[in-house]
Amino acid sequence: MxxxxxxxxxxxxxxxxxxxxxxxxxxxxxxxxxxxxxxxxxxxxxxxxxxxxxxxxxxxxxxxxxxxxxxxxxxxxxxxxxxxxEKDVWKIGMQVAKERKKRELEPILRALEQVSTIEADITDPDVKQFAETVENLKKFASNTDKSLESIIKAEENWFWGSFFKLFR
Amino acid sequence: MxxxxxxxxxxxxxxxxxxxxxxxxxxxxxxxxxxxxxxxxxxxxxxxxxxxxxxxxxxxxxxxxxxxxxxxxxxxxxxxxxxxxEKDVWKIGMQVAKERKKRELEPILRALEQVSTIEADITDPDVKQFAETVENLKKFASNTDKSLESIIKAEENWFWGSFFKLFR
DNA sequence: CTGAACTTTCAAAATTATCTGAAATTATTT
DNA sequence: AAATAATTTCAGATAATTTTGAAAGTTCAG
Structure with a gap:
């Protein structure tokens, strides 16, 4: 080749x-x-x-x-x-993660926040189940969000940034 | 609402x-x-x-x-x-990660493997630069692959699986 | 200021992805 | 085995996305 x-x-x-x-x-x-x-x-x-x-x-x-x-x-x-x-593959990955977080994770978090303002009879089992599902999605999304945030922040930090460089 | x-x-x-x-x-x-x-x-x-x-x-x-x-x-x-x-959001996340790994990460790893079989004058600086870029991509992709693999395996493991459940 | 070199925009055309619906197939009941 | 009910398939229709190319816009040297 x-x-x-x-x-x-x-x-x-x-x-x-x-x-x-x-x-x-x-x-x-x-x-x-x-x-x-x-x-x-x-x-x-x-x-x-x-x-x-x-x-x-x-x-x-x-x-x-x-x-x-x-x-x-x-x-x-x-x-x-x-x-x-950009030739640094790690930087590309970080940049993409950062942008996708902003463009996708944050909007879905906002949407979840919005639907959880549902004001309905909490004794209705259907309402209860829906609220629970939304709650779980919210937890999952915000965990993901926070994890990404930490990685990105660590990368941008002078100390952890250079520390990470040792491994790549 | x-x-x-x-x-x-x-x-x-x-x-x-x-x-x-x-x-x-x-x-x-x-x-x-x-x-x-x-x-x-x-x-x-x-x-x-x-x-x-x-x-x-x-x-x-x-x-x-x-x-x-x-x-x-x-x-x-x-x-x-x-x-x-599936109602368990964590399981959904794992399942999606698993499938995307299989459908996307593995093919790109194979493609990278293939292009790194390039047989050309290694003293040509262009060839050298290309080989380096591919090498870096490969490292990045296989790191990602391995990290996902660990998370998925841990989740499926009886011990770590129940350990993780404590946090979600 | 003028005009050549280069970049950007965007409506229309081309391409690609997705959806429909009816026919073919499969499964179940009588 | 025949009738009935449900599912699957897929060719053509539709919708969404991407691309083109020419006109409009910008920049800059002279």
Missing amino acids: TLDEAKQHLIQAWGTLGSSWGVSRTMAQVHALLLVSPVAMTTEDIMEALQISRGNVNMNVRDLMDWGIVRKVLKPGERKEFFEA | TLDEAKQHLIQAWGTLGSSWGVSRTMAQVHALLLVSPVAMTTEDIMEALQISRGNVNMNVRDLMDWGIVRKVLKPGERKEFFEA
Whole structure:
């Protein structure tokens, strides 16, 4: 397997994984492409490598920047914008965890909070069972939330951050 | 908010969450419906509650059973099949973790293994960088895999399993 | 200020995922 | 074994998402 074949392979696999993670195939592919590229790439480079349109590249690169895992790089003397991916896999994982927590866990916690304001006859067994299920979901979600929070915080902390680095 | 309004609300929110997790909106809604239902439901019950077709209910219920979070229940003297959701939120979480590990983590590990068989000039700095990135991805993925594995195994172990129960 | 180089936007088109419903199949009862 | 009831399948319809590409917008050197 040559370098290019291997890259192609990985980009493909990453794209497939993306879809089962609620990320569009193309966005995942752009990410993989930048991840395995030794140098920052321009919009045109990406268009050519993945055979997709300019608008498509622009949208997906912007989304990846919103996720905090791709950066814009300006080269002195160059008019064009270059893009590069965060290469530290651990940082990518943290960043994704952080964003998903914000975008998914927090909304569901809010929704659970809202439905638990149900004001109904607590002696009704159905109401009681519903309240219990919601309570359990809330506990689970907030446990998950807190665990993620700790990991992220620890990572960002100067001491635990460098401590963790020893193991990766 | 009445009980029915609250249920409706939760089903809706669960459906939205589903889509950002690579699960179809309807599948997540069927799951939520069964989760908050105090009794097992028939295909027709689900069709009516969510206003979806028979075929759609059948497919989604089957998928949920594949995920191991919904069970078929046969009532004596009844011709129809009934369905009920696993109510233990922790078990649901474990089951989902287990399945996602199998369906997503393992394939990506295999793909990474494959691309690391690249046979090329290791002195080429591009090849070296690629090999390094893949190596890091592999480490990250297998760490995640092992961590999940431990949690799942611990949960299934008679001792740690009951130990964990104390905290939830 | 002008115009070339580059980026962004967005309506329409293409693609992909999901759903329907009726026919085929399977299971149960009489 | 035939009738009845329930479940499953899947081709076509529908809906949702993604992509394109050209126009509008922006930036900047001269």
